Amino acid sequence: MSAQLKNLSTQWKTQFNFGDNEIILVFDRGMVSDENLKHLELNKYVYITAMDKNQIPGLKNVNIERFEILNSDNMVEQITKMNFVKIR
16 A cells, blocks of 8 residues: 555646645545555655554654543543534
8 A cells, every 4th residue: 555655645746746745645544554654754744644542652743641531421522622623
């Protein structure tokens, strides 16, 4: 899957003449792998993705402590206090 991501990201930059940080990639867990994340970070791509909890501590500049108070009973209340917006 990583070769596909590398090829596509290069193609988008060339085809659409995107500069650095002009592409924001959004994808699900199916595209998340250590190799893909390393490629994205090395090339300074901005991305949004779902990740497994065990992958988060390995990321730089990520502070997950603020989410430790979340549980199924207080999730909406707590994320609203953190200035997140519930869409649905």
